[in-house]
Amino acid sequence: MLQLPPDPFSVLITRPAGRADSLLDGLEQLSIPHAYQPLITTQQVTVKPREQHLLLDADLVVFVSIAAVTCLETQCDLTKVQAPLFAVGRTTAAALQRATTQAVTAPDDQRSEGLLALPQLQDVAGKHIVIVRGNGGRELIKQGLLARGAKVSYIQxxxxxxxxLDGQRLSDQWRQQQIQCIVVTSNEILSLLFQSLPDAAHDWLRQRFWVLISPRMQETAISFGIPQQQIMQADSAHDQALLDAICQLRRKFHERTESGAAD
Known part of the structure; x- marks a missing residue:
């Protein structure tokens, strides 16, 4: 039986642990070689009784990530939350619906901008909105809601x-694995890649294809010296959108390789 040569297009997935399983399964099903290396992990932060009362008294509650849901539901009975629930992404919405048994609203545009564009969040003057999130992150949702006259509180x-991480070891390993494409879903992870790898590996990073999820991330990547033509912006951080972008870049890579061979 004829044995095909190994596919030289290999993908590096950098999503945090617990967030990459479906994407990795999709790559397996498509027989796309890949490696997985999370750069960050999440740790639960104790929620104070005062913050739990804020949650129960809120007029609206927004969850920004799956971790925001899972790290809160171990400390609070989320089924007691009566306020309308919102999530930035569909996977977060699914986790929140499971934890609360309530309907959850999420935008098609799975970013802060998409959440702020929801009709339900336009007329919020005088309402108390609680945002459940991690440390740091964008302030866009809070700023947008404050500008509309809402009172906003955070629960971390x-x-x-x-x-x-051993940056030199990872650099050597990824070269050996012929990584051609790197999938990154946050500016924090993108920055950590350049911080973690030695300076001598930065040119190698700039020569990879990149799957990113927002214009803001694309601007950051370009500021690191990654050529715009090496970047593919996925429609969202949803697994299928990331897979679609990977497949597009894979075709582009093979077309370029075949064209070079023909020359």
Whole structure:
């Protein structure tokens, strides 16, 4: 039986642990070679009784990530929350619906901008809105709601912590695995890649294809010296959108390789 040569297009997935399983399964099903290396992990933050009362008294509650849901539901009975529930992404919405048994609203545009564009969040003057999130992150949702006259409180249910990594070892390993495409779903992870790998590996990083999820991330990537033509912006952070972008880049890579061979 004729044995095909190995596919030289290999993908690096950098999503945090617990967030990459479906994407990795999709790559397996498509027989796309890949490696998985999370750069950050999440740690639960203790929610104070005062914050739990804020949650129960809120007029609206927004969850920004799956970790925000999972790290809060271990400390609070989320089925007691009566306020309308919102999530930035569909996977977060699914986790929140499971935890609360209530309907959850999520935008098609799975970003802060998409959430702020929802009709239900336009007339919020005088309402108390609680945002459940991790440490740091964008302030866009809070700023947008404050500008509309809402009162906004944060509940931090988790924090993101960079993993201790051996950058030189990872650089050598990824070269050996012929990584051609790197999938990154946050500016924090993108920055950590350049911080973690030695300076001598930065040119190699700039020569990879990149799957990113927002214009803001694309601007950051370009500021690191990644050529715009090496970047593919996925429609969202949803697994299928990331897979579609990977497949497009894979075709582009093979077309370029075949064209070079023909020359």
């Amino acid at each position: 249910s988790y924090k993101r912590v960079p993993l201790p």
